[in-house]
Amino acid sequence: MAMQTIEELFEHELKDIYSAEHALLGALEQMANESSDRDIRKAFTQHRKETVNQIKRLDRVFKTLGQKPSAETCPGIEGLIKEKKAFVRARPSAELLEYYNIGAAQKTERYEITAYENLIDMADKLGMDDAVEWLEQNLQEEEAALNRLKTIASEFDVTDEGSDENVTTAAEETTTSRR
Numbered sequence: 001m002a003m004q005t006i007e008e009l010f011e012h013e014l015k016d017i018y019s020a021e022h023a024l025l026g027a028l029e030q031m032a033n034e035s036s037d038r039d040i041r042k043a044f045t046q047h048r049k050e051t052v053n054q055i056k057r058l059d060r061v062f063k064t065l066g067q068k069p070s071a072e073t074c075p076g077i078e079g080l081i082k083e084k085k086a087f088v089r090a091r092p093s094a095e096l097l098e099y100y101n102i103g104a105a106q107k108t109e110r111y112e113i114t115a116y117e118n119l120i121d122m123a124d125k126l127g128m129d130d131a132v133e134w135l136e137q138n139l140q141e142e143e144a145a146l147n148r149l150k151t152i153a154s155e156f157d158v159t160d161e162g163s164d165e166n167v168t169t170a171a172e173e174t175t176t177s178r179r
């Protein structure tokens with residue numbers, strides 16, 4: 001069946017983010033488990049809790065459409081999860097993985113932020129005032145999560161675990177660079 005209306009597109013995108021949020025529940029739990037730093041672990045577990053609430057808000061949006069909540073696989077988020085798994089296969093150090101996760105999580109937040117912005121625009125055009133409000137709440141949580149992760153990334157102290165050779169190379173680069 002050909003898709004023609006903005007209602008149909010809205011529903012399609014709603015099912016996509018519904019799938020994405022569910023996939024992120026597992027990813028956030030895993031990233032929390034991979035964090036040795038207490039604050040980083042907390043950031044992931046906190047956002048996981050928020051994600052549970054986000055799904056509840058999406059349930060309500062489905063309800064206003066007179067629909068049962070359902071998911072349609074989101075290849076965007078699945079792709080990011082796949083990338084992470086590929087990175088793990090490269091056997092990074094625990095510290096590097098922890099730092100990687102902070103960046104990977106930011107990628108998912110960017111995806112979610114745009115997904116919610118699009119959904120809000122459509123809900124607004126469709127005059128779905130309640131849905132706009134719930135989707136705005138989700139959007140705000142994603143934006144706050146992104147900002148927290150950005151701060152965590154900038155404060156993350158990556159100790160140089162490289163060999164002496166690497167240190168020398170870095171030093172040489174510094175001396176030879178003419179800035």
Ligand code: FE
Pocket residue numbers: 021024051054112142
């Ligand atoms: Fe989310």
Ligand code: FE
Pocket residue numbers: 016017020073074075076077
């Ligand atoms: Fe998607």
Ligand code: ZN
Pocket residue numbers: 047108109112141142145
């Ligand atoms: Zn999120």
